[in-house]
Amino acid sequence: MIENELFDVLREHGQEHIIEAYKKLDETGKEKLAAQVEKIDWSIVEKACNFKAGHEEFAQERGKLEPLSALEVSEIEKNKAKYEKIGLDAIMAGKVGAVLLAGGQGTRLGSDGPKGKYNIGLTKDVYIFERLIRNLQDVTDKAGCFVPLYVMTSDKNNDETIAFFEEKNYFGYPKDFVKFFKQEMAPSVDFNGKLYMEAVDSLSLSPNGNGGWFYSMAVTGVLEDVKARGVEWLNIFAVDNVLQRIADPVFVGATLDSGCVSGAKVVRKAEPMEKIGVLCLEDGRPSIVEYYEMTEEIIHSREANGDLSYNFGVILNYLFRVDQLEKIMNEKMPVHVVEKKIPYINDNGEVIKPETPNGYKFELLVLDMIYLFENCLSYEVVRDYEFAPIKNKTGVDSVESARALLQKNGVEL
Numbered sequence: 001m002i003e004n005e006l007f008d009v010l011r012e013h014g015q016e017h018i019i020e021a022y023k024k025l026d027e028t029g030k031e032k033l034a035a036q037v038e039k040i041d042w043s044i045v046e047k048a049c050n051f052k053a054g055h056e057e058f059a060q061e062r063g064k065l066e067p068l069s070a071l072e073v074s075e076i077e078k079n080k081a082k083y084e085k086i087g088l089d090a091i092m093a094g095k096v097g098a099v100l101l102a103g104g105q106g107t108r109l110g111s112d113g114p115k116g117k118y119n120i121g122l123t124k125d126v127y128i129f130e131r132l133i134r135n136l137q138d139v140t141d142k143a144g145c146f147v148p149l150y151v152m153t154s155d156k157n158n159d160e161t162i163a164f165f166e167e168k169n170y171f172g173y174p175k176d177f178v179k180f181f182k183q184e185m186a187p188s189v190d191f192n193g194k195l196y197m198e199a200v201d202s203l204s205l206s207p208n209g210n211g212g213w214f215y216s217m218a219v220t221g222v223l224e225d226v227k228a229r230g231v232e233w234l235n236i237f238a239v240d241n242v243l244q245r246i247a248d249p250v251f252v253g254a255t256l257d258s259g260c261v262s263g264a265k266v267v268r269k270a271e272p273m274e275k276i277g278v279l280c281l282e283d284g285r286p287s288i289v290e291y292y293e294m295t296e297e298i299i300h301s302r303e304a305n306g307d308l309s310y311n312f313g314v315i316l317n318y319l320f321r322v323d324q325l326e327k328i329m330n331e332k333m334p335v336h337v338v339e340k341k342i343p344y345i346n347d348n349g350e351v352i353k354p355e356t357p358n359g360y361k362f363e364l365l366v367l368d369m370i371y372l373f374e375n376c377l378s379y380e381v382v383r384d385y386e387f388a389p390i391k392n393k394t395g396v397d398s399v400e401s402a403r404a405l406l407q408k409n410g411v412e413l
């Protein structure tokens, strides 16, 4: 983009302060900043100007919502041997890969660096990444073969993540089966929609949410590896659930057996108001409704047997068919505007790390992907065996609560 065009674009969007910053830079700095500005999707930045404070995120217009029944634990238990065989056969045929979403910044946990490096051990070192690899090894030991693992990082934590896996010798997992790829970054703005800068020659960029993972696999070339290996299904999972089963053969088998093109692990809601996204149908398609979007009816309505109609919440563990992912890859997904604490440089060039939220970040969320699939198997798991997310240091979904659940499941810490 030539300089005049760059200035026009910035003026048009009320970002004159970036022009002033640009003018002070040398050629290298100018090129860097211009390249960042060129990548901005202004339609997203404009959302921030219309955003009403007080809402955690933008609520979308919803279609007609209806409950979606789940394959419940009792039914899964009855068919466990059958599902497990189907799943193990697929794994042994090399058709299943796993994608670890580890590009987030873990701000609630408040630890600098990759969340997976966090040590949750009590009497010995137990890192989150290590715990996840052990969970995967439960499956690969049983299958007698390895499952390719793709790890999504971001510019903020990629080098540190790779260095950690190297230092720990991939926790005994074969390096050839682990590939890292970086997600896209998005700009951050203040409450008036003005772009923040994090250095004299750089906008404040942060990872663009966990919803762009497949697009990032494609643009970074990692998808080539998926195809070269003949992987047909990808199991997506979050870094912070230390109890989750990865490439779980029973889940894989049940999804294949159902004929669905995607599957989602769900847990029974602990109580109607629980802050968890619920898997349901929207205009006949699978869809996830976040807790803050739920109407009173969705929260409280019950079936004839007394169960909540919208009874199953997602735990960020999905199975997607690769050919379907390719079909939907370029579909527009909703952008969520999230209030966050955004480090920035002030007019004197000093780096400020705010104590309270000072602006918005823009994120795509993997939960919005579900709606792009024709169908999805809702697959119930027992919370105490498979759901121990680490979001906070203490309290709900914390290091403390996850430790207790790990110990309950016989994991030594």
Ligand code: UTP
Residues within 6 Å of the ligand: 101, 102, 103, 104, 105, 106, 107, 108, 109, 115, 152, 183, 207, 208, 209, 210, 237, 238, 239, 240, 391
């Ligand atoms: P969270 O929504 O918990 O976000 O991510 P976070 O960034 O880890 O934590 P907070 O909100 O700042 O405290 C759920 C999963 O999605 C991944 C995270 O690494 C985690 O596995 N994620 C999130 C990404 O891979 N990229 C992102 O941009 C955001």
